[in-house]
Amino acid sequence: MTNAASPGPKARWNLATAITTAELITRAGDAVTDIALPLLAISVLGAGPAEIAIIGAAQALPALLLSLPAGAWVDRRRRRAPIVIAADFARFVLLVSIPLAAITGYLSLPLVVLVAFLASCAGTLYDVGFTGWIPRVLKGDVLHRANARMELARSAALITGPATGGLLVSLAGAANALAADALSFLASGALLFGMRKTEPDQEQTRSRPRMLADVTAGFRFVLGQPIVRAIIATASTNNFFRSVAMAVAFLYLVNEAGVTAAGIGVTVAIGNLGFVLGALASRPLSRRFGVGRAMQMGVGLFGPASLVFALAPLPLAAPAFTLMLFAHGLGQAIHGPNQVTLRQVLVPDNLRSRVGAVYRLTIFGATPLGIMLGGVIGQLYGLHAALLVGALGLFLGSAPYILSRVSRVRTLEDASSAQ
Numbered sequence: 001m002t003n004a005a006s007p008g009p010k011a012r013w014n015l016a017t018a019i020t021t022a023e024l025i026t027r028a029g030d031a032v033t034d035i036a037l038p039l040l041a042i043s044v045l046g047a048g049p050a051e052i053a054i055i056g057a058a059q060a061l062p063a064l065l066l067s068l069p070a071g072a073w074v075d076r077r078r079r080r081a082p083i084v085i086a087a088d089f090a091r092f093v094l095l096v097s098i099p100l101a102a103i104t105g106y107l108s109l110p111l112v113v114l115v116a117f118l119a120s121c122a123g124t125l126y127d128v129g130f131t132g133w134i135p136r137v138l139k140g141d142v143l144h145r146a147n148a149r150m151e152l153a154r155s156a157a158l159i160t161g162p163a164t165g166g167l168l169v170s171l172a173g174a175a176n177a178l179a180a181d182a183l184s185f186l187a188s189g190a191l192l193f194g195m196r197k198t199e200p201d202q203e204q205t206r207s208r209p210r211m212l213a214d215v216t217a218g219f220r221f222v223l224g225q226p227i228v229r230a231i232i233a234t235a236s237t238n239n240f241f242r243s244v245a246m247a248v249a250f251l252y253l254v255n256e257a258g259v260t261a262a263g264i265g266v267t268v269a270i271g272n273l274g275f276v277l278g279a280l281a282s283r284p285l286s287r288r289f290g291v292g293r294a295m296q297m298g299v300g301l302f303g304p305a306s307l308v309f310a311l312a313p314l315p316l317a318a319p320a321f322t323l324m325l326f327a328h329g330l331g332q333a334i335h336g337p338n339q340v341t342l343r344q345v346l347v348p349d350n351l352r353s354r355v356g357a358v359y360r361l362t363i364f365g366a367t368p369l370g371i372m373l374g375g376v377i378g379q380l381y382g383l384h385a386a387l388l389v390g391a392l393g394l395f396l397g398s399a400p401y402i403l404s405r406v407s408r409v410r411t412l413e414d415a416s417s418a419q
Contacts, residue, residue, distance in 0.1 A: 036168065067364070253318065
């Protein structure tokens with residue numbers, strides 16, 4: 001293996017800052033794309049519910065279909081930075097094709113669907129590559145601090161991205177908004193390009209197992225590593241039952257509690273502030289109580305907050321929903337940097353992208369299943385029943401951590417020495 005020159009503490013932190021900035025730009029771009037593409041289809045192409053559903057499916061499918069093979073492919077590469085950079089540049093090219101097609105008269109719904117699908121494919125490669133790349137260039141406490149800052153960046157993008165996308169569409173039109181969005185990926189790719197030489201060049205073995213064996217290796221590692229297994233079980237369980245409740249939450253607020261669309265917008269905006277507070281609190285809590293207990297504290301907020309919303313009287317449904325969103329955002333942002341860093345420390349370099357792909361597949365796969373179950377329960381037994389099932393199910397999310405005794409992991413060194 002050919003190692004890059006080992007940077008000093010200041011250089012490592014400057015690198016972490018640059019990576020966090022690039023991640024903020026990319027995630028903001030993702031959020032704008034999620035808003036601008038469907039708005040473009042509606043406002044310019046006259047798309048209806050079926051067409052919007054097709055665009056949504058095109059954006060969702062790559063995470064389910066591509067994550068595992070992409071993880072195996074990335075882990076075979078000697079260097080992962082070029083994959084992350086190429087994914088950003090690919091999204092720039094794809095998104096800029098939309099305004100160019102609008103100018104030249106070639107804009108069509110099939111083109112929008114194709115761009116949505118390919119951009120999501122590039123996003124999947126970015127995520128899987130990023131998972132394997134970051135622990136190569138950042139280590140120890142710098143890695144943990146960087147993950148906390150990236151969680152804050154993602155939280156900020158989650159709050160400001162949709163609003164920015166809506167504002168850009170209203171001021172400049174959907175096609176021009178996508179042009180500006182494309183520039184965000186160009187900027188992120190250019191920033192990451194300047195960091196490409198910081199990654200050590202890994203030697204490749206001459207003999208490689210078949211791709212199927214490579215793909216299943218990620219599952220085998222997860223099944224054999226108690227803490228990583230608990231992390232993935234917890235995340236997928238929480239995603240599943242949260243989706244059960246969220247599948248009917250807006251219908252419940254509008255149809256039974258009489259909340260207006262504007263009122264829902266305000267509750268979501270206020271509720272999402274929990275992400276920011278959680279991202280700021282994550283590292284202080286992990287230093288005070290330990291990494292494992294901080295993770296348990298984060299996921300422990302989901303069930304009680306959801307139950308408060310499910311049991312709230314109708315006049316208090318809107319504030320209870322705001323409280324639930326705030327607690328969920330707070331818990332996710334506390335949990336996120338700690339579980340990500342633990343996975344990065346516990347998973348060997350040659351398996352990181354594949355294990356990251358297993359994580360993506362399980363959490364993204366749990367979401368549509370939970371939505372479908374929530375819809376079925378709501379249709380057969382009422383919206384309130386679906387909210388209760390989702391809330392009670394979220395109490396199960398802490399079970400894998402209790403069974404694996406993750407609370408004993410106080411520091412990253414504890415986790416490493418326990419392997």
